[in-house]
Amino acid sequence: MEKIMTENQQEKISHMEYMEGMEQIDSDILEKVMEARAGYQPERYTGQEVKHALAAERRTPEDFAAFLSPAAEEFLEEMAEKAAEETEKHFGSSVYLFTPLYISNYCENHCVYCGFNCRNQIHRMRLNQEEIEKEMAAIAGTGLEEILILTGESRAKSDVHYIGEACKIAGKYFKMVGLEVYPMNSEDYRYLQECGADYVTVFQETYDSDKYETLHPAGHKRVFPYRFHAQERALLGGMRGVAFGALLGLSDFRKDAFATGLHAYYIQRKYPYAEISFSCPRLRPVTSLSGTEEHRFAAPWNTGTEVSERQLLQIMCAYRLFLPFAGMTISTRERAEFRNHVAGKTATKISAGVSTGIGSHSDEVTEQGDSQFEIADNRNVPEVVTAMKDMGLQPVMNDYVYV
Amino acid sequence: MKDDKLILGGQEFQSRFILGSGKYNVELIQAAVEQAGAEIITLAVRRANSSGEGNILDYIPEGVTLLPNTSGARTAEEAVRIAHLSRELGCGNFVKVEIIRDTRYLLPDNTETVKATEQLTKEGFVVLPYMYPDLNTARDLQQAGAAAVMPLASPIGSNKGLETRAFIQILIDEIDLPVIVDAGIGRPSQACEVMEMGAAAVMANTAIATAGNIPRMAAAFRKAIEAGRDAYLSGLGRVRQSGGESSSPLTGFLRD
Numbered sequence: 001m002e003k004i005m006t007e008n009q010q011e012k013i014s015h016m017e018y019m020e021g022m023e024q025i026d027s028d029i030l031e032k033v034m035e036a037r038a039g040y041q042p043e044r045y046t047g048q049e050v051k052h053a054l055a056a057e058r059r060t061p062e063d064f065a066a067f068l069s070p071a072a073e074e075f076l077e078e079m080a081e082k083a084a085e086e087t088e089k090h091f092g093s094s095v096y097l098f099t100p101l102y103i104s105n106y107c108e109n110h111c112v113y114c115g116f117n118c119r120n121q122i123h124r125m126r127l128n129q130e131e132i133e134k135e136m137a138a139i140a141g142t143g144l145e146e147i148l149i150l151t152g153e154s155r156a157k158s159d160v161h162y163i164g165e166a167c168k169i170a171g172k173y174f175k176m177v178g179l180e181v182y183p184m185n186s187e188d189y190r191y192l193q194e195c196g197a198d199y200v201t202v203f204q205e206t207y208d209s210d211k212y213e214t215l216h217p218a219g220h221k222r223v224f225p226y227r228f229h230a231q232e233r234a235l236l237g238g239m240r241g242v243a244f245g246a247l248l249g250l251s252d253f254r255k256d257a258f259a260t261g262l263h264a265y266y267i268q269r270k271y272p273y274a275e276i277s278f279s280c281p282r283l284r285p286v287t288s289l290s291g292t293e294e295h296r297f298a299a300p301w302n303t304g305t306e307v308s309e310r311q312l313l314q315i316m317c318a319y320r321l322f323l324p325f326a327g328m329t330i331s332t333r334e335r336a337e338f339r340n341h342v343a344g345k346t347a348t349k350i351s352a353g354v355s356t357g358i359g360s361h362s363d364e365v366t367e368q369g370d371s372q373f374e375i376a377d378n379r380n381v382p383e384v385v386t387a388m389k390d391m392g393l394q395p396v397m398n399d400y401v402y403v
Numbered sequence: 404m405k406d407d408k409l410i411l412g413g414q415e416f417q418s419r420f421i422l423g424s425g426k427y428n429v430e431l432i433q434a435a436v437e438q439a440g441a442e443i444i445t446l447a448v449r450r451a452n453s454s455g456e457g458n459i460l461d462y463i464p465e466g467v468t469l470l471p472n473t474s475g476a477r478t479a480e481e482a483v484r485i486a487h488l489s490r491e492l493g494c495g496n497f498v499k500v501e502i503i504r505d506t507r508y509l510l511p512d513n514t515e516t517v518k519a520t521e522q523l524t525k526e527g528f529v530v531l532p533y534m535y536p537d538l539n540t541a542r543d544l545q546q547a548g549a550a551a552v553m554p555l556a557s558p559i560g561s562n563k564g565l566e567t568r569a570f571i572q573i574l575i576d577e578i579d580l581p582v583i584v585d586a587g588i589g590r591p592s593q594a595c596e597v598m599e600m601g602a603a604a605v606m607a608n609t610a611i612a613t614a615g616n617i618p619r620m621a622a623a624f625r626k627a628i629e630a631g632r633d634a635y636l637s638g639l640g641r642v643r644q645s646g647g648e649s650s651s652p653l654t655g656f657l658r659d
Contacts (some may be wrong), residue, residue, distance in 0.1 A: 065461050083559060089560055141565050273504040325507055400475070402447050 002153040002251045015213040015222045019282055022226045023185035029266045030076060030228050036061065037207055037259040042252075045069035054078055064261050068254045076310065079317040084345040086324035095393045096327075096349040097384065098146035099139055100180070102125045102358050103166055109153035109219030110199035111205070113250060113283060125358040126157055133169050138362035140173040142353050142381040145398035147174045147217070148201070153182035156315050160365035162189045178243075182220065184232035189237025198400075199241035200234040201279060202227065207259030208251035215250060231267055241275035242267065247306045248315065249283035261322050268323070277327030277349070278319050282307045282334070309338055316346040332356075332375040336387070339377055344393045352384035406638065409445075409581065409604055412497065412529030412550045414468070418442045419598070421470065421583065422621070423608025427629075432462045435611060439621035444550070445499055445606065447474040448489040463464045470531065472499040479518035480575030486523050498523060499553065500532040509559040511538040517547055531613035533585055536570035541578045549604065552578060562589025565596060575601040581656045591627035598631025598647060599639060 018024055045065065050072045066072060067079060089360035104126040111117055127135065139147060149166050151158040163181055170177040179192060180201040189200065206212050209224055216222040231242035245265045246256035264276045283306070307315075312334070319328060330339050330347040332354040343350050354375055355361060379387070388395045409416040422441040424432055436444060444463055448471045463469070471489035476482035479502065486498045500523065502515045516532045517540060523530045529550045534540055536554035546554050554571050557563035564587060565571070575582045583602030586636050588594050594605045614620035 030432055089562070089609065089611050092609070094425075268507060272507060325509075385503070399447070 009360040013222070015216065015224050016209070017223070018226055019220060019223055021185075022220075022223065023187075025186070025229055025232060025236065026229065027229055027270075029232065029263065029270070030225055032266055033207065033228075033259050034209065036262050037255050038257055040065055040258050042069040042254040042258075045070050045071045048073050053321075054082060061262060061265065061322075063111070064265075064318055065258055066320035067321055068257050068261075068315065071252075072318075074315060076314055076317070077107070077226045079321065080313065080345065083193055083317040083320040085128040086320055087345055087348065090325050091344075091348050093344065093392060093394045094348070094396045094399070095343050095388050096146065096396050096399060097144060097352050097388075098148055098176070098178070098349060099142075099144050099351050099353050099383065100148040100150050100356070100379075101132075101135055101361065102150045102356055103132055103135075104151040104154070104158040104162075105358050106157035107219075108154045108156065109221040110217045111219075111221060112215050112217070113247070115392065126162075127359055129165055129169065131359060131362075132166050133172075134362040135359065136169055136173045139353070143385075143397060144353065144381060145174055146178070146400075148178040148180055148181045148351075149197070151182070152373045155182065155220070160184060160191060163196035165194055167192055168198045171196035176400040178241075183227050184233070186233040186237040189234045189239055191237075193238040198239060199243065199275070199277075200239050201243035201245070202230040202234075203279065203281070204228060204247040204260070204263070205247045206250040207246060207256050207263070211251040225283065228263075231263075232270075235267070235271050235274050241277065241327075243277040243327070244281055245279035245281060247281055247283055253311065253315070257318065261319055264326060265324060268326075275327065276323070277329065278316075278323075279329045279331065280312060280316050280319070280347075281331050282312055307339055309334075312338075313342065313346070316342060320346045332377040334376055336379055337351045337387060340387050340391060343388060344391060350384060350388070352379060353381045354378075407632070410492065411531070414529075416442045417467070418625075419632055420594075420602040420625055421445060421604055421606040422586075423606060423609070425474075425608055425612070429566050433464055434618040435621040436464055436467060438618040438625065439611070440625045441621075443468045443470050444468070445472050445608070446494065447472055448492065448494070449475050456594075468497065469494045470497050470499050470555065471495075472501045472533070473519070474501050474503075476500075476502050476519075477504050477512075477515075478502065479515040479522065482515070482519040485520050486519075486526075486528060490528075496527065497529045497531065500530055502533075511535055511555070513537055516540070517543045520544055520549050521547040531583065536567045536574055538570075538573050538577060541574050541580075545578055545580050551581040551582060551583050553583045553585035553606065556584050556593070557587030559586040561587050562610050562613070563587050564589050564593040568600075571597065571602070572600055591623045594624055594626040595631035595634075598628050599634045600637050604628075 049066040053066040056063055106124050106126055125218045147170050167177055178199045179197045183202055214223050234242050244260050246260045268276050327349055328347045329349040330342050330350055385395045409419050418440050420439050420441050421443045422439050423445045425447060444467050446469050471494040473482040473485040476485050480500050482500050495501050500516055500519045502512045504512050511533050513535050516534055520530045520532050524547055531551045531553055532544050532549050541552050554574055557566035568637045583604040583606060584597045585600045585606040588605060589610045597605055598622050607624055611617055611620045
């Protein structure tokens with residue numbers, strides 16, 4: 001068990017060094033991704049290179065780099081058309097529905113951009129097992145069969161066994177259970193897989209190691225390589241699938257998207273059986289940071305790296321064209337119309353009936369914890385189902401069988 | 404041609420067109436089955452257990468034989484467990500063994516497929532294994548009790564057609580089991596060609612699911628498969644490797 005350190009002690013630790021108890025694995029993927037990211041100069045690509053990448057039948061990391069470049073922006077419509085073709089080829093008209101369930105918002109990290117930052121004065125809460133069951137029963141009552149369990153990153157307040165018990169309860173109500181919790185060792189992932197979880201999402205936030213250090217001044221999350229290797233440890237622990245994502249806007253989004261795609265690419269090559277997927281979150285205003293509405297958007301870490309909707313679509317198309325078989329989730333950080341249009345075109349999975357607060361799904365859970373970020377799409381499950389059908393898509397609640 | 408039946412696991416089928424059910428908007432499945440004239444439809448067990456929105460089983464017409472597949476399995480052990488689940492779900496005794504350890508190309512693992520086939524045939528399943536077209540594996544599958552072999556024409560969902568033509572022909576020539584060409588067939592003309600080669604049946608999914616007009620494409624496949632079968636049974640005219648041939652042969656003037 002790691003000892004809890006004071007912030008001053010933690011600040012002295014290099015963000016590239018492992019803390020006690022953190023498992024190290026034999027992998028060169030971090031070095032490969034970081035080297036490629038460092039060498040990626042998006043502005044050097046030309047329209048001709050984008051056209052070549054569009055025409056290619058098998059697309060290389062170099063083609064992916066071209067798709068993410070400023071030069072590709074004028075080819076966005078063609079990229080979207082090709083991406084839609086690839087999505088249909090690999091996923092047909094299916095679009096998968098799920099919802100996230102936040103079971104705890106306690107956090108030990110200081111991530112300056114996050115509503116769960118342990119310094120933020122928000123209402124902290126952790127659901128007990130009875131409350132988790134009530135929440136899950138309420139969600140299952142909407143017809144959903146897949147759930148993504150989330151916690152803030154606190155090993156002390158939501159330890160592995162607490163999460164494992166939540167997975168076991170989820171198994172009673174859902175056919176697919178995913179996790180988006182703090183990175184852990186492979187033996188922890190194995191335990192959670194035995195409890196019923198089968199896929200793991202870890203956002204690297206930014207692959208810009210220097211920026212990462214400034215954004216994560218303290219806490220376990222500060223250790224960049226431990227977070228980076230989480231997907232690999234999850235697969236070593238027996239998880240079937242892993243998801244990748246950068247929080248677009250924290251740093252140069254083109255470079256971060258490039259690194260995210262390469263990270264997934266190298267994992268897929270090393271573990272060809274792994275089901276890989278992407279999430280594509282943009283930085284959104286957070287709850288309970290000081291100041292007015294303007295302040296919340298004009299936060300100090302936002303220095304000209306904001307991502308427009310057009311650019312977000314460009315990134316999603318680039319992911320799809322580079323790794324056409326990968327799943328892709330579009331979150332409720334985006335508005336309904338955007339989500340409708342990317343579902344089935346680039347995205348293959350959409351959340352519905354989302355609340356990022358703690359204890360907000362069931363009327364029987366009376367106390368509620370604050371949410372991590374504001375959502376832009378409040379539609380319930382039937383509304384999302386109807387919207388997907390109107391787009392000619394087949395809403396799929398489950399495409400999974402535990403074996 | 405009325406007596407020309409496809410026999411799988413002792414069951415007779417008039418149609419030689421097996422329709423896949425993945426990738427569809429479920430409302431279109433019924434129309435596709437009807438236009439395809441399909442008597443067998445494949446179904447991923449992982450989709451069959453859906454009790455929520457759009458349960459695929461509700462859209463498959465009665466009288467159609469379900470061919471559940473073990474899609475999602477990465478090992479023989481997992482495939483066997485999925486097959487058990489499919490039987491418990493009431494999907495019958497047929498099972499298409501599909502074991503894939505590669506998410507990029509979705510190529511089957513022949514070694515694990517043989518293992519699963521051995522196990523499931525012992526348990527009384529009618530096993531139709533999806534395989535890479537390799538003669539030795541096909542022989543092993545036959546030995547293991549498979550009811551047919553299902554070699555791929557090209558990677559699943561690719562619509563690339565008969566990339567493995569020469570190897571499928573070897574299976575047709577050498578294996579005493581129905582050879583059902585599965586995966587990669589993208590056009591009715593390609594379906595027709597494999598039937599002309601002597602394949603027992605063709606399975607298609609993506610080619611139809613991603614067509615502009617799904618029921619019409621299903622009908623086009625039905626006709627192509629019937630035409631190819633007729634051509635095969637008729638015995639194709641032979642092909643000269645080079646040059647032409649006069650209809651009045653050069654030796655026609657000789658006496659005796």
